[in-house]
Amino acid sequence: MPTVHASACSAQRRRPITPLTLPCRIDDNWHVLKRELDKAQTPQSSRRPRRVALLVTFAAVLVLASPALLPDRRDSFPLSTFPMFSSLIEPVVEIDYAVGLDRDGNDATLDPETIAGTDEIIIAGSILSQAVNAGEVALAPLCEAIATRISSSSRASEIVGVEIRTDRLDAIAHFGGDQSPLTRTPHWTCDVG
């Protein structure tokens, strides 16, 4: 650790680096370096860890806010654009669904597990809509798959058929008491068992 008397160095500082002036230069720089090291290493005033922490916070916020910052960002996971329930929607809607039919032709509600083999209603709804859009080629196997699930369930004795259909409904009126659909389009029917 170089130590050179301050007054001896003051005259040397403006001169070029030579073997004579070098100890003074090292001494000067050492003090600057030590001051910086002290700043960085003393826990009470450590700046670098705080800067790193701040950087992590900023990065986290930027990444999480990126769906709003980037144009045309698609909804994803775990970063979302939160489109669900934010869009404008009309009260009259079309819903694709499947029902069981009993011996008298009455409807029996089917759950997502029976319709699509999953407990997720959105997946069940989307499987039905895709089949409706694809037509016979997708409707027939889907209807058969539903019928097979029913036949191996406890409801096999009460349900004799399956119908895949689209109802056009006024959702507000439905909860107001008028539950009849505005229009009903049956797409496919199949037997159970």
Next chain:
Amino acid sequence: MSAEEGLFAAFAGTAPPERLAVVRVGVFGFAALYLVARSTSIMSVADLDERRFAPIGPISALDAPIGSTTLLALLIVTIAACFGACVGYRWRLTSILAAVGLTLTLAYRLSWGQVLHTENLLVTHAVLLALMPAADAWGVDAKTGRASREAWVYGWALQTLALATIVGYVLAAWAKAKNGGVDWITGDVLRNHIAYDNLQKKLLGDVSSPFASVAVPHGWLFPPMAAASMIIEIGSVAAIARGTIRIWWVALTWLFHLAILALMAILFPYQLVGVAFLPFIKGEELVRRSLPAFHRRRATQHR
């Protein structure tokens, strides 16, 4: 103290390591139990038609679905890692495994034509926690490194978790403003959404809200509800400040999620159980108050 340091100190504040430990136990404990509870649903996607595979987020790297054995292995490893991270065992390893596993497992389950938003915050918290020294207290390996850290580190970690929560709520408000505009508050948008969502659930044999048929016919109820939800979501920004205001925001937001459950039968389990809001409260004091025997035992150990 420079302005930069002052600003940072005001943001981060200080906190004891136990407060962050409570968040760790809550988040990873919840994640482990949630995955166990949802394991049947997670595994059910393995039986879906391969053509339905629509990868999202980190799963986008896959061209085709993984096999059911791989999915089961991922699920088991993630549950084990979540339990490990919850108890603070080999924190560096288990926390990263748990965060990565949780993200992949839940993203995979949502890669079949449905993107839900009920698990985003859980994953966000798990990933951020994995970057933080959350196992310095109340964990199996708690003695390692605890003394070497200052109180601002825990304060910063908690504030970052809180900020991440806030960003989620602000984004939800932004989406409503962007997609629905003023109409989202003043019009029938919320009412139509609630009616449609419940009707679809009813026709597709899912659990629908018993309150929908009571509320939907009364249109006047919905603009105040829409305004309240926007105020809560935008008002989340105020919860970055410590003190009473954030407790009020937490309470209102919890009620907001309860209202969603009541009117739409949509469950936000992470929020309703309260784990999502742990970064906002003094969790360690709550633990000490509610578990006096635990507090006495810890006090005896420290003597």
